[in-house]
Amino acid sequence: RKEVEQDPGPFNVPEGATVAFNCTYSNSASQSFFWYRQDCRKEPKLLMSVYSSGNEDGRFTAQLNRASQYISLLIRDSKLSDSATYLCVALSNTDKLIFGTGTRLQVFP
Amino acid sequence: DGGITQSPKYLFRKEGQNVTLSCEQNLNHDAMYWYRQDPGQGLRLIYYSQIVNDFQKGDIAEGYSVSREKKESFPLTVTSAQKNPTAFYLCASSFQNRGSNQPQHFGDGTRLSIL
Numbered sequence: 001r002k003e004v005e006q007d008p009g010p011f012n013v014p015e016g017a018t019v020a021f022n023c024t025y026s027n028s029a030s031q032s033f034f035w036y037r038q039d040c041r042k043e044p045k046l047l048m049s050v051y052s053s054g055n056e057d058g059r060f061t062a063q064l065n066r067a068s069q070y071i072s073l074l075i076r077d078s079k080l081s082d083s084a085t086y087l088c089v090a091l092s093n094t095d096k097l098i099f100g101t102g103t104r105l106q107v108f109p
Numbered sequence: 110d111g112g113i114t115q116s117p118k119y120l121f122r123k124e125g126q127n128v129t130l131s132c133e134q135n136l137n138h139d140a141m142y143w144y145r146q147d148p149g150q151g152l153r154l155i156y157y158s159q160i161v162n163d164f165q166k167g168d169i170a171e172g173y174s175v176s177r178e179k180k181e182s183f184p185l186t187v188t189s190a191q192k193n194p195t196a197f198y199l200c201a202s203s204f205q206n207r208g209s210n211q212p213q214h215f216g217d218g219t220r221l222s223i224l
Contacts, residue, residue: 008149034212043199043215044152087151095159095205096167097142097213101151 001026006088006100013107017078021103023088024070030098032091035062035073037084038102044087047073078107112136115200115216121224122187122194130185130219132200139205141183142213145169146197155198158183159205187221195222 006023013019025033033050048055050062050071061074071088085102092098113134122128132141140159144152144167154167158177172191177183183202187194197220201213 032211041197043217046212046214049212095140096154096157099144099152101149 002100003027003092003098004088004090004100006086006103008101008103010104010106013078013105015078015080015107015109017107018074018076019078019105020072020074021086021088021105022070022072023100023103024068025088025090025098026069027090027092027098028066028069029093030090031093033062033064033071034089034091034097035060035071036087036089036099038087039084044099047086075105078105080107080109083107113200113202113214113216115198115219117219118217120219120221122221123224125189127186127188128221130187130198130200130221132183132185132216133181134183134200134202134216135181136202136214137180138202138214139180140203140213141177142201142203143167143173143175143183143185144199144201146199152199155185197221 035047036044037047038044050064054063059076063072085104087102088100090098116131142157143155156175158164174186199218200216203213204211
């Protein structure tokens, strides 16, 4: 079983839609979590950290459920520019980042 | 501007040749990392360094070597022992984690191909 698992998608949604991605992690000792965004053939860029209490940044909301060991990312009012691959990342107890393989989002007009 | 610079952007390797990928950061980050990304596989950790003159193997270190003589620099050598080097190589850096919520920031990558 992979340490961080994501549905690869693609998720095809119209502009203005709300879309949610889930991610599960296997190491209960993981303390910190992040969502990164990666555009085609580019480097990953930090989208947001994920806090235990949940956090919001504009149209993006991240949630952490430690009991069930999953993380979610909600995108409201999708824009064409949101089309990218979203990487779920967990910081292991050995201070290494463990990356999921990513979920691809395609927003269409 | 502060950031992480990788060079070259594209690199071609001949059979039996060693090549070195450069990674420099001016963010005063303590830790630096090298990842490899293959299609559909996500990022895999090759080597990482938490402090100058010290580094550890990641999950796929075979066929690679690194050095960390300066805080700002963490070059990666892809040796001839690495039989499948074609990939997108990403360098990242961060402040020391030690339980705190320190994300990594990435350079814009080097694409390595075999000639």
